[in-house]
Amino acid sequence: xxxxYSILIFMLAIVMLQACANDFGDAxxxxxxxxxxxxxxxxxxxVSTSNAxxxxxxxxxxxxxxxxxxxxQIGREIxxxxxxxxxxxxxxxxxxxxxxVGRWVANQGERADLPWHFGIIESEDINAFAAPGGYVxxxxxxxxKLENEAQLAGVxxxxxxxxxxxxxxxxxxxxxxxxYGANLLGKQLGKxxxxxxxxxxxxAEVCARSLDKSAEFEADRxxxxxTTRAGYEPYGLPEVLQxxxxxxxxxxxxxxxxxTHPHPDDRLVKLDDAIGNRLDNIKDGKTLSERxxxxxx
Amino acid sequence: MKIYKFLLLLVALLLPGVSIASEMGSALKADIxxxxxxxxxxxxxxxxxxxxxxxxxxxxxxxxxKTTKDSGWVRLLSVKRGASKGGNATSDILKLASGRAGTGxxxxxxxxxxxxxxxxxxxxxxATEVKKLESYTQTSMQGQQFAQSxxxxxxxxxxxxxxxxxxxx
Numbered sequence: 001x002x003x004x005y006s007i008l009i010f011m012l013a014i015v016m017l018q019a020c021a022n023d024f025g026d027a028x029x030x031x032x033x034x035x036x037x038x039x040x041x042x043x044x045x046x047v048s049t050s051n052a053x054x055x056x057x058x059x060x061x062x063x064x065x066x067x068x069x070x071x072x073q074i075g076r077e078i079x080x081x082x083x084x085x086x087x088x089x090x091x092x093x094x095x096x097x098x099x100x101v102g103r104w105v106a107n108q109g110e111r112a113d114l115p116w117h118f119g120i121i122e123s124e125d126i127n128a129f130a131a132p133g134g135y136v137x138x139x140x141x142x143x144x145k146l147e148n149e150a151q152l153a154g155v156x157x158x159x160x161x162x163x164x165x166x167x168x169x170x171x172x173x174x175x176x177x178x179x180y181g182a183n184l185l186g187k188q189l190g191k192x193x194x195x196x197x198x199x200x201x202x203x204a205e206v207c208a209r210s211l212d213k214s215a216e217f218e219a220d221r222x223x224x225x226x227t228t229r230a231g232y233e234p235y236g237l238p239e240v241l242q243x244x245x246x247x248x249x250x251x252x253x254x255x256x257x258x259x260t261h262p263h264p265d266d267r268l269v270k271l272d273d274a275i276g277n278r279l280d281n282i283k284d285g286k287t288l289s290e291r292x293x294x295x296x297x
Numbered sequence: 298m299k300i301y302k303f304l305l306l307l308v309a310l311l312l313p314g315v316s317i318a319s320e321m322g323s324a325l326k327a328d329i330x331x332x333x334x335x336x337x338x339x340x341x342x343x344x345x346x347x348x349x350x351x352x353x354x355x356x357x358x359x360x361x362x363k364t365t366k367d368s369g370w371v372r373l374l375s376v377k378r379g380a381s382k383g384g385n386a387t388s389d390i391l392k393l394a395s396g397r398a399g400t401g402x403x404x405x406x407x408x409x410x411x412x413x414x415x416x417x418x419x420x421x422x423x424a425t426e427v428k429k430l431e432s433y434t435q436t437s438m439q440g441q442q443f444a445q446s447x448x449x450x451x452x453x454x455x456x457x458x459x460x461x462x463x464x465x466x
Contacts, residue, residue, distance in 0.1 A: 002309065018455070032348065038411050040303065048438035061406065063358050063398060066298035068419075075425060077422065079428040079430065080422040080424065080426070081420045081421065081422050081423075082417070082420060083423045083427060083430065084420040084421040084422055084423040084426070085412060085416050085417055085419075086412060087426050088426055088429055088430060092433070093318070095430075095433040096433055096435075098432060098433075100393045100435050100439065100440060100443040101443070102435075102440075103434075103435040103436070103437065103443075104440035104441065104443055104444045106440070107437050107440050107441065107451075108421060108451065112437055115434055116434070117430050117431055117433070117434075119430045122390065123412045125412040127412060135430075139412065186396075195366070200416045203417055203418045203419055203420035203421065204345075204417040204418075204420045207417050207418055208414040209353075217459075219317075221456065221457040221459070222456060222457075224457065225454055225455070225457060227359045228452055228454045229451060229452050229453070229454050230444065230449060230451065230452075231451060231452055232356070233357075235357075235373060236325055238373065238374055241394075242377065243378070244380075245379070246378055246379035255413065256412060256413060256414065261390075262335040264326060265377060268374055268375075268377070269325055269326060270460075271373065271374060272325075272326070272374035273460040274457040274459060274460055275374065275457060277336045279358055280320045280335070280336060280358065280452060281391065282452065282454070283357065283458065284446065284450075285452075287446065288449075291447055
């Protein structure tokens with residue numbers, strides 16, 4: 001009896017899936033469109049486009065290439081939960097400043113089409129978070145460690161790279177909840193946040209999950225490149241990693257960062273391997289320490 | 298007298314460009330010390346992984362360092378700033394100067410909001426804060442204007458492959 005019931009539900013899901021196939025077709029077009037407006041023809045661009053093409057021949061909801069709107073919706077939900085744990089620092093000047101730096105850096109990547117949002121939150125922990133769709137959050141504790149605009153750009157670049165490479169979406173894709181939530185998502189998006197809530201798990205726990213080490217190293221490499229492209233001194237991110245590496249390993253403010261990331265020393269060695277002498281010709285990068293916004297408290 | 302010395306040190310530390318003067322560091326890997334901050338400059342010495350170094354100044358991607366026997370320029374990424382063992386007077390003073398002393402410890406004891414796993418899991422969606430966050434959003438054009446006002450110019454530079462020219466240095 002129970003088996004029969006499950007089969008019925010399964011069939012119902014298939015019918016629903018077909019019912020929303022048309023909607024999804026529109027969403028796909030949007031993905032393809034937004035892909036073609038991306039700035040540079042890099043590898044990730046090609047991959048996403050081919051993913052979109054693949055799913056076009058098989059019209060089922062596929063989180064491998066969610067529409068831009070769906071991606072933003074997921075990121076908004078995660079960020080909203082994170083802000084529930086720690087609100088924004090109440091300093092409009094600071095938040096505007098960070099958004100300007102972040103927006104300029106994001107312009108240098110393949111997802112300049114996203115409506116990027118950046119925020120500094122009230123927490124003395126040292127950490128930074130990225131969520132799908134262009135949401136980037138830095139703690140006040142980490143901001144405190146920064147000395148100039150190039151270092152801020154470096155930290156933001158690392159998080160922007162996670163978004164560009166959909167690293168957190170991929171984590172969600174692996175989770176079991178995904179299969180349950182996926183076909184409902186296409187249908188009820190925007191109407192029922194509970195569906196997305198089911199998808200992302202409890203609160204902002206996805207922010208406490210570790211990515212693959214290789215994803216962190218990749219975000220470091222891309223971060224240095226995005227910082228460089230934006231005209232900043234390329235070593236903004238490595239300098240911050242140096243500073244964090246200097247902070248005592250057992251400081252509670254670093255507990256979560258160290259749990260979810262490779263040690264800063266390992267990240268620096270990996271960066272050094274990748275950079276070699278490639279940055280030797282970049283000589284006009286700016287640190288803009290005179291423009292750097294200092295916290296009021 | 299002691300205070301006088303301290304203040305003098307503080308002033309020296311806060312002067313731009315001298316701020317990392319006489320900071321200690323340790324080698325993240327074995328590398329070559331060169332006479333000038335260029336990869337084809339003459340070799341003046343070398344060091345092994347874990348060696349202690351004194352960091353004298355910084356220029357772009359290079360640090361001027363002093364070991365027990367040699368001095369010269371080395372790639373920034375070969376060196377970990379800060380002494381790995383023992384006291385680090387310089388960085389402590391820097392922390393004092395910037396009002397950062399003891400931040401890590403304070404967090405644990407005064408109940409300043411942290412962000413541990415449990416707190417993240419228990420977090421509830423905050424719609425007001427999301428709206429606030431989105432109200433600060435800048436357009437691509439605004440970002441560009443901001444860059445221009447700081448004299449930033451976009452540079453064409455390709456992504457870095459995972460690892461390359463390991464043996465070249």
